[in-house]
Amino acid sequence: MDKHNQDTTSSLSANHAFSLVELKSGQTATIHSLRGGTGLRSRLAALGFTPGTGIRMLQNRGHGPLIVTVRDTRIALGRGEAYKVWVLSG
Amino acid sequence: MTEQHRDSIRVALAGQPNVGKSTVFNLLTGLSQHVGNWPGKTVEQKAGTCEFDSLTFDVVDLPGTYSLSANSPEELIAREYIIREKPDVVVAIVNAATLERSLYLVAELLALGVPLVIGLNMIDVAEQQGLTIETHVLEAALGVPVVPMVATKGLGLRELLARVQDIACDGAEYQPNEPDIRADHKQVLQLIENLIGSYVPEEYPATWVALKILEGDEQITRLMRPRLPEGTWKEVADIIGQHEDACVAVASGRYSWIARMVRAAVVRPKIGPITLTDRLDRWATHPLWGLVILVAILAVTFALTYALGSPLQELLDRHIVGGLASLATSILGSAPAWLLSLVVDGAIHGVGTVLTFFPILLIFFAVLGILEDVGYMARAAYVMDRFMHLMGLHGKSFLPLFLGFGCNVPAVMGSRVVESPRARLLTILVAPLVPCTARMAVIAFLAPVFFRTPTLISWGLLTLNLSVLVLAGLLLNRVILRGERVAFIMELPLYHLPNWHTIAIGIWQRLMSFVEKAGTIILGVSLVIWGLSQFPGGTLETSWMASLGRRLQPIGSLMGLDWRMMVALLSSFIAKENAVATLGVLFGQTESEASIAVALRAAVTPSAALAFLVMQMLFIPCVATVSAIKQETASWRWPAFAVLFLLVVSLVGGLATYRLAALFGLG
Numbered sequence: 228m229d230k231h232n233q234d235t236t237s238s239l240s241a242n243h244a245f246s247l248v249e250l251k252s253g254q255t256a257t258i259h260s261l262r263g264g265t266g267l268r269s270r271l272a273a274l275g276f277t278p279g280t281g282i283r284m285l286q287n288r289g290h291g292p293l294i295v296t297v298r299d300t301r302i303a304l305g306r307g308e309a310y311k312v313w314v315l316s317g
Numbered sequence: 318m319t320e321q322h323r324d325s326i327r328v329a330l331a332g333q334p335n336v337g338k339s340t341v342f343n344l345l346t347g348l349s350q351h352v353g354n355w356p357g358k359t360v361e362q363k364a365g366t367c368e369f370d371s372l373t374f375d376v377v378d379l380p381g382t383y384s385l386s387a388n389s390p391e392e393l394i395a396r397e398y399i400i401r402e403k404p405d406v407v408v409a410i411v412n413a414a415t416l417e418r419s420l421y422l423v424a425e426l427l428a429l430g431v432p433l434v435i436g437l438n439m440i441d442v443a444e445q446q447g448l449t450i451e452t453h454v455l456e457a458a459l460g461v462p463v464v465p466m467v468a469t470k471g472l473g474l475r476e477l478l479a480r481v482q483d484i485a486c487d488g489a490e491y492q493p494n495e496p497d498i499r500a501d502h503k504q505v506l507q508l509i510e511n512l513i514g515s516y517v518p519e520e521y522p523a524t525w526v527a528l529k530i531l532e533g534d535e536q537i538t539r540l541m542r543p544r545l546p547e548g549t550w551k552e553v554a555d556i557i558g559q560h561e562d563a564c565v566a567v568a569s570g571r572y573s574w575i576a577r578m579v580r581a582a583v584v585r586p587k588i589g590p591i592t593l594t595d596r597l598d599r600w601a602t603h604p605l606w607g608l609v610i611l612v613a614i615l616a617v618t619f620a621l622t623y624a625l626g627s628p629l630q631e632l633l634d635r636h637i638v639g640g641l642a643s644l645a646t647s648i649l650g651s652a653p654a655w656l657l658s659l660v661v662d663g664a665i666h667g668v669g670t671v672l673t674f675f676p677i678l679l680i681f682f683a684v685l686g687i688l689e690d691v692g693y694m695a696r697a698a699y700v701m702d703r704f705m706h707l708m709g710l711h712g713k714s715f716l717p718l719f720l721g722f723g724c725n726v727p728a729v730m731g732s733r734v735v736e737s738p739r740a741r742l743l744t745i746l747v748a749p750l751v752p753c754t755a756r757m758a759v760i761a762f763l764a765p766v767f768f769r770t771p772t773l774i775s776w777g778l779l780t781l782n783l784s785v786l787v788l789a790g791l792l793l794n795r796v797i798l799r800g801e802r803v804a805f806i807m808e809l810p811l812y813h814l815p816n817w818h819t820i821a822i823g824i825w826q827r828l829m830s831f832v833e834k835a836g837t838i839i840l841g842v843s844l845v846i847w848g849l850s851q852f853p854g855g856t857l858e859t860s861w862m863a864s865l866g867r868r869l870q871p872i873g874s875l876m877g878l879d880w881r882m883m884v885a886l887l888s889s890f891i892a893k894e895n896a897v898a899t900l901g902v903l904f905g906q907t908e909s910e911a912s913i914a915v916a917l918r919a920a921v922t923p924s925a926a927l928a929f930l931v932m933q934m935l936f937i938p939c940v941a942t943v944s945a946i947k948q949e950t951a952s953w954r955w956p957a958f959a960v961l962f963l964l965v966v967s968l969v970g971g972l973a974t975y976r977l978a979a980l981f982g983l984g
Contacts, residue, residue, distance in 0.1 A: 272564060275418045303809055
């Protein structure tokens, strides 16, 4: 990660969880928790979205679906789904 | 395990999507495979056999699933099959390049206590990513045979079968290291198991049932609840209530177990290389360039399909259909005229014209199969997601709809990729509005007859159809989905070179299901329509069909269309391209195309012709599509709805077109 990205990451509240939709393209974070119903949480968890796992945002254009990498897999997520994933910076 | 002598082994093939499972299945079973549905479900079931070392392996391909929870019918089918049918061995295919995630399914399979062999596929891809996996270390850690494979090159298959045979026949040592769960949940799990243990049906492993109850699995909860005494159920419900996070915690537990299993076996680079997938995706998933690429791919696909397919179709029509017809004429020379007509006009022309679409479909499905296999289609779905949202659907629904440009039947069947039942239904209902090759063939024939700019007219009609599709989607979304949000979660697999064997088998299966339809439903309906158009009187002009057409004349005359045009429209119900054949019969007793064109121009004004083209583009789905809708929705309600809905849409469309065209002075 380059210096510029690190700066933006740390400027986002250091120890507070925030929603995945706020993570910018190229940034990495750690999954904090999953919200939403059992069905969604269980699908995401099975795909590897478990607390403590590293996540990298590949594409987030501020609207529409986004692409992340979790456990070596690229996954496209609708914005509504991404909103339910909470992450910690770093 | 004791030594057994047997001549066949029942193998179930499990694996997540995008791990190369179907490649393995195709290599093992080749053309011995048969495709059907899982009993009572609209989920495809594939089974086949292979011979190895004088043993027969009966292989069942389980649906590709990420886990074995109750999130989808596919997952339920996979686990119910293993629990109830108890295959001798389950082969789990995992993707070496996404090892941890693909071992998640293995962790779930181990909990079912079934003998397992792991096929560690795509080790070549993993190596390209800089990953080194020491198979024997992984095997020792898991206590399960692990066979390194590159299925696309056919590597590792023999060893895979040999290890399956060892487990099933020779009582090879098999002591799997079963996944444990987080310490804080162990106690809870034990508590639930103690409570329910004696009530669990005997085919189910009690620990697994307890685990699934803890995870909040709906199906297992439904299974157990009526079996438990009221007091016991209350105790269980209390425990679950205190552990609402259990579904995530149990998954986390599985992943930390997996991390321990792979730690010693995998060497990964500090910084992953920038892969081909990274570079391609910069363009293919870009909101603007991704769309440009998709449109370009669509354009090339259609150009290729029609440039190569149409001449072939004509050739088939002339030589095969024409040849068969003259052969039948010479054989049945002395038979009564009605019998000859039944065979030639009813059966051969009815089914034959449908079968002449074979080359067009072959090329279309081949291009699509390649795009699917190399991994592009998931990107197309991603790029289209924004637009599908207009209809309350998401990107995955684009994939079946795209198939619809070839033929609506596979589009309806392909809607299975959409997980939510309501979104799937909506996809099925709008699929007939995708103009298939048959409808485009009618346009290609009629547009030049009436208009000097046939290309413009064709594009206009295509655009109209897709606009109506979006409008219909919007409307039906209000009624069917009632604003429900559909989750969009989709893996974007790594790009890879096409595997011709897999693509060929895929095309073969799609075409065969088309031929099967042509041989059964289309044949039957063709004969009925033939009867309607022959009796009474022996000519079309005096037949029931004609009198039905005449009865529809009042509706037709609203759009300047006479009964012959209405009959042509009706006959497109059997198969869309029949419209042309019917017009041929009604407008020119001679076979020359030029004279038909002259007769058509004399009888139909340009405004009326445009109205006709619009109507036939939007008209009710063909018989084959209706029967596919019936099959996929398991009721007559939805196919009936689709027919009525599109009948109204096409009439309104035709009427509006006629009025507007007249208003703009088209004549």
